[in-house]
Amino acid sequence: MKILLIGAAGKLGTAVNAALTARGHEVLAAGRSSGDLRYDIADPAQTSALYDRVGPVDAVASAAGDVPYKPVVDMAPENYEAAFRGKVLSQIELVRQGVSRIAERGSFTLITGVLCRDPIPTSSAAAMANGAVEAFVRAAAIEIAPQRINAISPTVFTESLAKYGDFFPGVPPVDLAQVAQAYVRSIEGAHTGRIYELS
């Protein structure tokens, strides 16, 4: 398959790219600040330009989402808006604009995360964004069939424990390679409206 991968240069995106390439797929690697396809999907106009540039694809996979971390009382309305634009609207626009552009039985695979079910302090904007995307995935799935849409919702990565482990005391981490296989499952499988929880 020809697969458009957003956030391809990130820690997760790199693992997903490797897993999809190993399965023989052609990966079109897009990102905000590196690679050939430099587009920031927080801006709906750039999402449109990206789709125009790559032409028809069989699947769209997102490994990109940017949210601020602060205690609720230190947040400003603008911080929640930034989380909405950076992880929710950005991924919704991939779907909304993509429905008319991807293959008739193509798929969308979005990224969320464990914080919407098991929050940590300072994670209210991240949790909000993840919960929004997961509910959107369930709702969009019943409208866009036979196109499919799923979300990948991992806990902290084993490879990120040195940096983030202190925020997840006692929480079993997940290997990036295992998260990447959830993308393979979503893209090559037949499920839709599913949240693949890796935690």
Add this chain to the structure above:
Amino acid sequence: MKILLIGAAGKLGTAVNAALTARGHEVLAAGRSSGDLRYDIADPAQTSALYDRVGPVDAVASAAGDVPYKPVVDMAPENYEAAFRGKVLSQIELVRQGVSRIAERGSFTLITGVLCRDPIPTSSAAAMANGAVEAFVRAAAIEIAPQRINAISPTVFTESLAKYGDFFPGVPPVDLAQVAQAYVRSIEGAHTGRIYELS
């Protein structure tokens, strides 16, 4: 208790107001377009003005949320933004601004809805908003203790079946009086971070 109720003139708000008043509470009824306290909480500045006007309260209850309904492919980015402002940011701001203003052991009770778990066609913005608020509630709960926060997540109201029943084929409705009791449970009980699902 002295309870600030947002959306007090709506179908749900009216039932909540009656239930809380019957329990002996003093209800301060706020709304966008009726009553003495006319404030639109979709605007964070009006939320601030509302809190300034009412002074200290023991609990804040929301029965207000405005979202657009359209198929995914007919939505515009602005429709999802409107849902975010009208149901997500509006209720988050009630909490964020309220933490420093309500009683030390006071509570927030927000409104979500069944569509984030059991969507219907055209409900992707509503689902997104409900999922966002429910995840926010779980995340905020672990930060604001001993203050508490819960969400009420009802299915279609028995009293709304004539208008909306066709969108919920085979779905058992819930009586408004029963939904109102979930507000009582949230406000007078000791739970926090709970989503009371009435469906």
